[in-house]
Amino acid sequence: MxxxxxxxxxxxxxxxxxxxxxxxxxxxxxxxxxxxxxxxxxxxxxxxxxxxxxxxxxxxxxxxxxxxxxxxxxxxxxxxxxxxxxxxxxxxxxxxxxxxxxxxxQSELAGKRLEYLSLLLPSVKRVLVIYDPQVPSGHLSITRVEKEAQKLGVEISLVPALRLEEIEETLDKVENRFDGIILLPSYNWETNPSIETLGLNRKIPIVGLYEPEMARGFLLSYGPxxxxxxxxxxxxxxxxxxxxxxxxxxxxxAYSLDFVINLDVAEKLNLDINPQALGLADRVIPKGGELHR
The missing domain is CATH 3.40.50.2300 (Response regulator)
Structure with missing residues (x-):
């Protein structure tokens, strides 16, 4: 990418x-x-x-x-x-x-991504936040997500992870499923193709950082x-x-930030999308289609 x-x-x-x-x-x-x-x-x-x-x-x-x-x-x-x-x-x-x-x-936008997820899926109550312990910006990103979660009344679980298996283990342990996954900035996840199918296989929407991640099976992204x-x-x-x-x-x-929504993924995950939130998107990937600008 x-x-x-x-x-x-x-x-x-x-x-x-x-x-x-x-x-x-x-x-x-x-x-x-x-x-x-x-x-x-x-x-x-x-x-x-x-x-x-x-x-x-x-x-x-x-x-x-x-x-x-x-x-x-x-x-x-x-x-x-x-x-x-x-x-x-x-x-x-x-x-x-x-x-x-x-x-x-990317650190400043972490809370905004949770806000957009909540706007898109008002039913979201529990979110898994994945961070890379080796990334310096991770801790400040966590602070911003925690502050936004408190404001929205969303429960978040923070998990440090360098391997997909660590995320899988966390998902296997919880009794009640998460309503979404947010990835914080990480060189590891940008270059790790194994994250691509996690959301689709687990039926959990994933929030990413960049537009190219939409083709990886993510529901939304927000960033330059x-x-x-x-x-x-x-x-x-x-x-x-x-x-x-x-x-x-x-x-x-960064002078240009893009909010991108993937309706094709939303359909595959059988998600009830808030239609008003679609009007906020800079770009939308339609069901079974290509990116609309």
């Missing part, structure tokens, strides 16, 4: 006059979801001394922050959650150091698209290529 960020980045740079293999070159590396391999891959890239490095997510940015302490190559992150809290920068206006980029607001994060990052990359200090380029927040 993160390849959509690369697509947006390429398109954005092209519009700004940077044409691949003419006046700009890409060296694309992929650790295939392996965190240990990611660190090694990042170091290999740093050793090649590129003009700048683009981190496609928070895990990548965290590692690059550490590895570039003694080799301060400019790093632009194409969408991460809580860059200040996780220590990537010292200030939003003047990031300092060698990193800047896009705050994708990968493509738009890449497109927005291109402007910051261009500034660094023109000689600006990344430490003096203000952090930007």
């Amino acid at each position: 993160r390849l959509a960020k690369l697509e947006g980045l390429r398109e954005g740079l092209k519009k700004l006059g940077y044409i691949e293999n003419i006046n700009v070159e890409f060296a694309i590396v992929n650790a295939q979801g392996d965190r240990e391999k990611l660190r090694e891959t990042a170091q290999d890239l740093i050793d090649r001394q590129p003009s700048l490095i683009i981190a496609m997510g928070g895990v990548e940015a965290d590692i690059l922050k550490t590895l570039t302490v003694t080799q301060p190559i400019p790093v632009i992150f194409a969408g991460v959650a809580l860059p200040l809290e996780r220590g990537l920068i010292i200030d939003y206006q003047f990031p300092g150091g060698n990193l800047t980029g896009i705050d994708n607001l 698209s990968y493509y738009n994060q890449g497109l927005q990052t291109a402007t910051m990359v261009a500034k660094v290529l023109r000689g600006q200090d990344p430490g003096k380029i203000p952090i930007e927040t």
